Amino acid sequence: MSKQADAKTKKLDEELRGTFPASDPPILNSTVASPAADARRAEEASDRLDREERAIDETLRDSFPASDPPAWVSTHAGKPRKQ
Numbered sequence: 001m002s003k004q005a006d007a008k009t010k011k012l013d014e015e016l017r018g019t020f021p022a023s024d025p026p027i028l029n030s031t032v033a034s035p036a037a038d039a040r041r042a043e044e045a046s047d048r049l050d051r052e053e054r055a056i057d058e059t060l061r062d063s064f065p066a067s068d069p070p071a072w073v074s075t076h077a078g079k080p081r082k083q
Contacts, residue, residue, distance in 0.1 A: 044082075
């Protein structure tokens with residue numbers, strides 16, 4: 001077992017001992033994102049934007065030379081859903 005995994009296991013054991021006999025185990029999720037996770041999310045957002053732009057461009061090409069461009073209306077309020 002790596003030192004990092006061993007440290008996490010030790011921390012979890014200590015947290016569990018501190019909450020016993022509570023019915024809910026402690027929450028050990030970090031709210032701080034790692035630089036790698038931030039980079040991955042930024043890349044996913046960029047990829048999603050590229051896909052949306054390509055879909056719009058394709059729809060516009062398919063509708064040419066129509067007098068009115070196709071309507072492009074979002075069907076989801078709020079943050080975009082993960083795809």
